[in-house]
Amino acid sequence: MSTILQHPRHLCALGGQQSVVAIPRAIPILHAGPGCGFKLHTGLGSYNGFQGGCYSGGASLVGSNVGEKEIVFGGEQRLRDVIDGALKVMDGDLYVVLSGCATDLVGDDTENVVAQYRRQGAPIVYAATGGFRGSNLQGHETIVNSIVNQFLTPQEKIPGLVNVWSTVPYYDPFWAGNLTAIQNLLAGLGLRANLLFGPDSDGIDSWCRVPAAELNLVVSSWTGLSTAQLLNERFGTPWLHWPTLPIGAIETSRFLRAVAEAAQVDGQVTQIFLERQEKRYHYYFERAADFFLEFRWDLPSHYVTVTDAFYGSGISRLLSGELGLLPLRHFVSDQPPIEQYQAIQQQFAVLSPELNAPVTFTADGDQIASELRKHPKSSPLILGSAWERDIAAELDGCHLSVTSPMMDRLAANGSYFGYDGALRLIEDIYGMILTAVQ
Amino acid sequence: MSVEQQIRQPFTANPVRANRGTGVQIRERRLGSITGFVGTAGELVQIARAGELAERERSFTQAGTCSSFCATLQLSLIQDAVVINHAPAGCAGDFPMFNLYNRYGQGKRKLTRQNARLLTTNLNEQDTIFGATHKLAEAIHKAYRTFQPKAIFVTASCTSGIIGEDLESVIEEAEQELGIPIASVNCEGFRSQVWATGWDAAYNSILRKIVRPPHQKLPETINIITFIGEDYFSELLQPIGLKPNLVVPFTGVEQLERLSEAGATAHMCSTLGTFLAAGLEREYGVPEIKSPPPYGLASTDRWLREVATLTGKSAHVEPFIAAERAAIAAQLEIFRKRFAGRKAFVAAGPSHGHSSMEVLQNLGFDLVGSCIFHHDARLDHGDPAGDSLQAATQHTPGLSYGVCNKQAFELVNLLRRLQPDLVIVRHPSLALSVAKLGIPAVFVDDEHIALGYRGLIRYACKLTNWLANPALERTLARTTKLPYTDWWLNQPPFSMLGEPR
Numbered sequence: 001m002s003t004i005l006q007h008p009r010h011l012c013a014l015g016g017q018q019s020v021v022a023i024p025r026a027i028p029i030l031h032a033g034p035g036c037g038f039k040l041h042t043g044l045g046s047y048n049g050f051q052g053g054c055y056s057g058g059a060s061l062v063g064s065n066v067g068e069k070e071i072v073f074g075g076e077q078r079l080r081d082v083i084d085g086a087l088k089v090m091d092g093d094l095y096v097v098l099s100g101c102a103t104d105l106v107g108d109d110t111e112n113v114v115a116q117y118r119r120q121g122a123p124i125v126y127a128a129t130g131g132f133r134g135s136n137l138q139g140h141e142t143i144v145n146s147i148v149n150q151f152l153t154p155q156e157k158i159p160g161l162v163n164v165w166s167t168v169p170y171y172d173p174f175w176a177g178n179l180t181a182i183q184n185l186l187a188g189l190g191l192r193a194n195l196l197f198g199p200d201s202d203g204i205d206s207w208c209r210v211p212a213a214e215l216n217l218v219v220s221s222w223t224g225l226s227t228a229q230l231l232n233e234r235f236g237t238p239w240l241h242w243p244t245l246p247i248g249a250i251e252t253s254r255f256l257r258a259v260a261e262a263a264q265v266d267g268q269v270t271q272i273f274l275e276r277q278e279k280r281y282h283y284y285f286e287r288a289a290d291f292f293l294e295f296r297w298d299l300p301s302h303y304v305t306v307t308d309a310f311y312g313s314g315i316s317r318l319l320s321g322e323l324g325l326l327p328l329r330h331f332v333s334d335q336p337p338i339e340q341y342q343a344i345q346q347q348f349a350v351l352s353p354e355l356n357a358p359v360t361f362t363a364d365g366d367q368i369a370s371e372l373r374k375h376p377k378s379s380p381l382i383l384g385s386a387w388e389r390d391i392a393a394e395l396d397g398c399h400l401s402v403t404s405p406m407m408d409r410l411a412a413n414g415s416y417f418g419y420d421g422a423l424r425l426i427e428d429i430y431g432m433i434l435t436a437v438q
Numbered sequence: 439m440s441v442e443q444q445i446r447q448p449f450t451a452n453p454v455r456a457n458r459g460t461g462v463q464i465r466e467r468r469l470g471s472i473t474g475f476v477g478t479a480g481e482l483v484q485i486a487r488a489g490e491l492a493e494r495e496r497s498f499t500q501a502g503t504c505s506s507f508c509a510t511l512q513l514s515l516i517q518d519a520v521v522i523n524h525a526p527a528g529c530a531g532d533f534p535m536f537n538l539y540n541r542y543g544q545g546k547r548k549l550t551r552q553n554a555r556l557l558t559t560n561l562n563e564q565d566t567i568f569g570a571t572h573k574l575a576e577a578i579h580k581a582y583r584t585f586q587p588k589a590i591f592v593t594a595s596c597t598s599g600i601i602g603e604d605l606e607s608v609i610e611e612a613e614q615e616l617g618i619p620i621a622s623v624n625c626e627g628f629r630s631q632v633w634a635t636g637w638d639a640a641y642n643s644i645l646r647k648i649v650r651p652p653h654q655k656l657p658e659t660i661n662i663i664t665f666i667g668e669d670y671f672s673e674l675l676q677p678i679g680l681k682p683n684l685v686v687p688f689t690g691v692e693q694l695e696r697l698s699e700a701g702a703t704a705h706m707c708s709t710l711g712t713f714l715a716a717g718l719e720r721e722y723g724v725p726e727i728k729s730p731p732p733y734g735l736a737s738t739d740r741w742l743r744e745v746a747t748l749t750g751k752s753a754h755v756e757p758f759i760a761a762e763r764a765a766i767a768a769q770l771e772i773f774r775k776r777f778a779g780r781k782a783f784v785a786a787g788p789s790h791g792h793s794s795m796e797v798l799q800n801l802g803f804d805l806v807g808s809c810i811f812h813h814d815a816r817l818d819h820g821d822p823a824g825d826s827l828q829a830a831t832q833h834t835p836g837l838s839y840g841v842c843n844k845q846a847f848e849l850v851n852l853l854r855r856l857q858p859d860l861v862i863v864r865h866p867s868l869a870l871s872v873a874k875l876g877i878p879a880v881f882v883d884d885e886h887i888a889l890g891y892r893g894l895i896r897y898a899c900k901l902t903n904w905l906a907n908p909a910l911e912r913t914l915a916r917t918t919k920l921p922y923t924d925w926w927l928n929q930p931p932f933s934m935l936g937e938p939r
Contacts, residue, residue, distance in 0.1 A: 004577045005527065006557045006584065012528025027921065033596045033627035035504020036528065041867060043531030047538060056921050058867040059846040063501030071600060071628050085498020085934060089847050089926040091919075101526060102596040102628050105566060131526035132563050132597055365553075366584050386534070389541075390553050405534035 007365030007387040009306075009333045009404055010171070011043050012101075013129040015136025016143040018044045020096045021057035022169035022176075023196065024203035027092035028056060031079045031110050032100025034065035036131070044136060048404045049173030049411030062086045066102050075108050083117055083124070093204040094151070095124040096143060104130030118150065123204070125150040135335055137223050140168045144196075144227050147207060154235055155212035162186060162263060163194045163213040163231070165224030167310065173406045177415030182219065185256060185418055188273040189265045211235040215263050218242065219255075221310035221344065222336045238262070244347050245314025248322050248422040249278050249285075281419040285322075288426060292323065299433065300398060302326045302375075306368055306384030307403045308334035311416070312359075313347040315383060315402075318422050320355045327357035328380050331368050333403070336361070369394075381429065400432050460606060460622055462642040462713065464630040466493070469712075470815030471632045473843040476932045480835025483828045486815040492938035502843050503865070504627030506593055507532050508636025510556075513591045513623065513643075515540055515666065515687035516694070520555040520587040522577045524570075524603060525595030529627075530558040535866075543666050543688055555585050566601050571608045578612045578620060588691035590620045591643055599626035619691075621647035631843065632812045634709055634787065641714035644686065645721065650695045652722060657701035657749060659683050660727075661718070663711030667886030671706075674732060674890045678746055678754040698722035701749045704741070705731050706885060708817055708824055709789035716818035726819055730789065730826035731889075734796030735763070737829055738890050762891040773898040774802035783856060785809040785849060785872070786864035790885060792826035794862050797888045799834065801898050806856045809842045809849045811865065840932070846871040850920055851931040853877060860905060876915030878908050 014036055020028035030037045041058050045051045053059055064082045066075045079097070086095060099110045114126035127146040129139045144165075164182050169175045176198040183193040183200055194209050195201040202209075216231050216239035218224040228239035240262040246255035253274050260270040292299075303325050305312035309332045319325040330348055341361060348359050360371060369391040372380075380397040382388045386408040392399035401409050402416065402425075416425045465471035474494035475482055485491050506529060514521045514536040523529050533556045540554040557580070559565075559573045574592065581590055590612075592605055605622040613620045621643035625636045641663075662671050662682045671682035683700060685693070697703075703718050704727040705711035715726040725748050732741040739759055746755035782803040784794050791810045798805060817824045831837050842848055844865050853861065853875055860878045863869045864885070872879035880901065888897035 003560060004557060004573060004580055005530075005560045006580070007553065008527050008530050008533065008558050008560065010527060011531050012526045014528050015531070030501055032501075033504055034502035034631060035507050035627040035633070037501025038503045038867065039507060039531035040528055041531075042535050043528075043533065046866065047534035053867055053870050055919065059500065059844060059871050060921050061501040063499060065499050065502045065631065067628050067631055081497045082499060089498055089923060089934075090921055091923040092921065100596075101566075102600060105597065105600045131528040132561050132566050134562070135527065366580065386537070387553060389551075405537075407534040407538045 003364060005364050009363050009385050009387070010135040010137060010335060011040055012131030012136060013133040013139030013142060014098055014100050014131045015040045015044050015171070016127065016129050016139030017061065017098055018057065018136070018170035019140045019143050019168065019197065020098070021054060022198060023094065023207070024055070024201055025092050026056065026094040026096060026203065027086060027090045028061060029083060029086050029095055029097045030061060030063035030100060031075065031097060031103045031108065032063060032066065033102045034063070034067070036100050037061040037063045040136070043405060044170040047407040048170065049406045049409060051170055051173065051411060056090070056092065062090060071102060071106055074106060075103050076113050079108065079110060079113050083113070087122060093123060094147070094207070095122065096147070097124060097126045098129045098143070099127070100129070101131045104128065104133070123151070136171055137168050137334055140171070141223055141226055144224075145230055148210070148227065148230055148234070151207065152211055152234070155209065157214055158209065158212045159214065160191050160263070161194050161209065161213040162191050162215045162217050163196070163210050164217050164219065165227055166219040168223055169197045171404050173404065173411040174415050177411070177413040178417040178421070180413060181415045181417035181421060185252070186259065188277070189256060189260050189263070190269055191259070191263055191265065211237070213237055215240060217259065221308050221334070222340045243310060243313070243343065244317065245310050245416065246418060247314045247416055247425065248318040249281050249419060250321055251314060251317050252418045253278060277419050281423065284423050291430065300379055300381040302328040302378050303381040303383060304329050304331070304372065306331040306333055306382065306388055308332065309336060309344040309347060311403060313344070315425070316348060317351065318425065320351050325381070327355065328375055328378055329357050329371060330359045331371070331384070332359060332361045333363045333385070335363050398433055398436060400429055460646065461624040462635070462638045465632040465635045465638065465812070465814060466630060469817065471812050473631050473812045473841060474935050475813060475839070475841035476935065477839060478835060479827055479831035479837040479839040482813060482839055482841070483825060483831070483835070486813065487822065489815070491813070491815045494938050495936045496845060496934045497936060498847070498934045500845050500847060502631065503633040505625035505630055505633055505636030505639055506595060506627050508633050509593055509623050509625035509640040511536060512637060512640040512686045513593070514554045514556055515543065516589070516689055516691065517549070518587055518690045519589040519591060520557065520581040520585050521591045521593060522574070522581055523556070523558045523593045523595065524561070524574050524598045524605065525558060525593070526561045526597055527558050529595050530556065539666055546668065547688060555581070555587065557581055561597055566597060569601065569603060571603055574603070574605065574608045575612060578608070578616070582616050582618070587618065589618055589648060591623050592620065593623045594626045596627045599628070619647040634812065637710050638713040640686070641717065644694055645714065645717045648691060648694045649697050649718070649722070652696070652699040654699055655701070656699045659700045660745065660749070661685055661697055661700045661703040661724070662706060663703065663714055664706035665710070665885055667706065667884040670886045670889040670893060673892060674738070674742065675745070677758050678742070678751045680745065680749060680751065698724060700724050702727055702745060704745065705789070707731060707787065707790040707793070708826055709787050709814060712814070712817040712819070719819070728819055728821045728824045730824065730829045731793055733793030733888050733893070734800045734830070735891070735894070737793070737796055766891050766895055769895050773895070776902070777802040777898070779804060780860070781806045781856070781858040783807050783853065783858040783861045785844070785861055785868060787811045788813055789826045790864060792830040794882070794888070796830040797894060797897055798862070800894055801901070805834070805837055806858050807838045807840060807852065809840055809844070809852070811843050813841045844868055847922055847926065848931055848934065850875065850922060851927055851929070854927060855931065860901070871920065873911045873914045874918050874920050876908070876911050878905055878911050880904050
């Protein structure tokens with residue numbers, strides 16, 4: 001069910017444009033109204049950690065800007081003109097045509113137009129992303145699966161190659177840093193991560209290698225699952241689904257052991273790598289422990305997560321499982337498919353029963369604030385989007401933005417993934433508190 | 439309904455307004471606006487005056503901006519109103535930006551920082567088939583319960599327009615029940631290629647539902663239609679005994695109700711305010727200052743004289759002008775020498791872009807071209823005295839001039855040839871394309887900074903600092919690539935621009 005949202009945290013299927021922008025040298029072509037591209041760039045890119053236009057996003061986004069004429073008479077000829085221009089003007093390796101609400105509603109056969117270009121040899125695919133079809137997380141999956149279906153061909157397997165499907169580019173302001181972190185951790189196990197997005201991806205070459213991988217690693221709550229199934233059907237690749245952010249020593253080591261097992265990594269290699277990582281992690285943990293102990297009196301004892309289930313459950317395991325904080329409430333704000341609700345509830349419930357807090361599925365800022373007002377004297381630490389600043393202030397709590405929309409922080413290569421990611425989150429939370437109290 | 443609520447229903451009491459259609463005509467039809475032109479400033483002025491301005495469409499385009507963005511920008515910053523976007527969730531992509539503007543502006547104005555009050559009806563596929571007016575009704579009630587707003591604005595979208603949602607019937611019913619003005623805003627993105635149409639849609643909803651007949655006249659108050667810049671208007675108006683009333687951002691509904699009481703209405707940018715100012719004059723006799731906004735020496739002189747004439751302050755104005763001009767003369771001369779021969783290019787909306795052109799010329803820059811996002815053949819008041827392009831280029835009609843709705847591919851191609859020393863940019867997302875060429879891209883965040891006489895000096899100081907160290911642009915030019923093919927960069931810059939039709 002789609003509900004009315006005050007202060008939404010996700011956008012529409014066409015927001016998948018940002019996943020195309022995230023592929024090096026891929027060019028999104030929007031067959032949509034004139035404002036869609038800019039609005040989605042604004043909400044998912046610039047005013048979400050100030051991730052800018054980069055190569056093919058922002059002002060560079062190609063768009064047909066359909067108007068009244070195309071709404072009345074159809075926009076297929078307009079789309080052909082724009083594709084013709086894009087193939088000549090835009091320097092890219094892969095072109096992804098995305099339909100919007102307006103062109104989907106008036107029934108343009110975008111798929112057929114694009115297929116004609118592909119038959120003539122253009123590296124171009126089509127994705128049905130009319131905004132009303134779902135969230136930008138679903139739009140991301142639609143785009144990935146469209147590229148898989150329309151662009152990939154079987155390849156010989158490459159030993160140790162692992163495709164990484166993790167959080168949704170741009171929507172998660174830390175997506176790029178997370179991918180680099182995953183790549184580095186897999187390298188420690190002797191595995192080669194095939195990254196499809198971000199600065200460490202080889203762009204179209206990485207995508208062409210997808211069928212050659214021995215394993216699909218889905219490190220996200222639910223996005224990417226349909227891709228893993230699709231790749232299994234088409235290329236017989238097995239997959240490992242890890243639905244919780246591996247953050248901190250306990251969770252990251254558990255994650256890496258599971259990956260090592262799935263990818264048949266030598267047990268001793270794994271053991272040596274994990275020990276070295278944990279040793280370094282615990283050095284910094286111990287170093288900060290004087291602070292944790294001596295300032296605990298006045299630090300928030302309770303925390304709230306308003307994130308997707310991946311971040312929420314992971315952060316909870318770090319804060320409650322390693323640092324001794326207490327969960328107050330969890331809000332899952334990325335609107336996962338209803339059939340995932342039960343599994344998500346369980347991901348939050350792995351710690352001891354007294355460390356469980358209610359999990360509420362909502363992306364509505366009004367509902368989140370109303371629920372939190374039931375805890376008036378809690379002064380919690382709220383980890384959510386920038387929308388939560390007001391309710392944090394109202395509850396005399398403190399607040400750190402870690403999820404979309406994050407217009408109060410700038411994200412570069414920051415990452416909350418793994419051992420280093422936990423230390424980074426600790427720095428960010430307590431740095432914010434130390435600044436605020438002085 | 440409480441007694442207070444019963445009293446509060448004058449928004450349907452004015453028969454002139456009640457009978458007027460709810461929608462505003464798009465600029466292409468109303469003002470003869472276009473988004474494609476290349477030639478000289480003088481030619482454009484002449485063609486537009488002769489009523490011969492024709493659109494030139496591009497065969498290839500990059501994503502633009504839509505009316506909904508512009509409408510919501512104005513409405514979301516009214517502090518005690520709510521905006522409900524009747525649309526799929528993606529149209530709310532600009533909410534985070536407006537929230538930043540809101541909190542940032544509240545901080546500057548010493549107001550309590552709070553989130554902008556924004557909702558989306560989050561339309562899905564089912565809603566496009568069965569309609570979703572029930573969701574809109576629910577959203578209105580939810581917004582009322584949560585915020586107790588003084589007014590609610592319902593912004594339309596491509597989707598609500600195409601599926602034919604009847605916003606008015608929902609709104610009428612809710613108004614009866616809640617006793618506050620609720621206004622639809624016809625800012626469907628596909629309706630216009632001129633995103634400034636969104637300002638008109640927002641102002642139309644304010645004129646229809648918020649503004650009331652005057653209880654009193656405040657002849658010394660001057661409405662200034664503006665964005666979010668700081669109040670430099672006081673600097674120009676207070677010395678001659680007048681008081682600026684900056685609208686619409688950071689006002690409250692009550693302040694907007696009383697727009698009809700002012701002595702006159704002026705603009706920070708006449709492209710922005712044309713519809714609202716003309717409407718206030720037409721419906722309430724509040725005279726509109728027709729002269730282009732007070733940027734640059736000549737335009738500031740002219741604007742001040744018109745304001746003074748209309749408000750009976752003529753006796754004060756000449757001494758003030760003389761004193762202000764004298765106060766900046768020496769500094770201005772230093773800056774003119776510093777910037778002499780430097781090449782400048784303007785990428786901005788019309789009117790404010792024209793103002794920037796005049797300011798840059800005052801500061802000694804050579805203007806080498808422009809990318810002005812659209813051109814209005816006329817303004818709503820219809821008076822040629824308001825022609826800001828003519829005012830800015832009266833001594834330089836041969837200036838090369840382009841109209842282009844932020845098509846970065848065209849802009850980049852052109853700038854590579856012109857190699858200006860700086861580019862003034864007034865639209866988010868565009869500066870990066872300029873900076874990647876190694877050219878200083880001055881993103882003018884506070885559109886009021888160059889205002890009046892002292893503004894020339896403020897602006898010159900900003901530019902001086904900006905140009906003093908182009909390391910950022912040089913780093914970008916050295917390390918990043920623009921997404922255009924060599925083929926394109928070797929084509930004539932306007933080769934995708936079609937013939938006039």
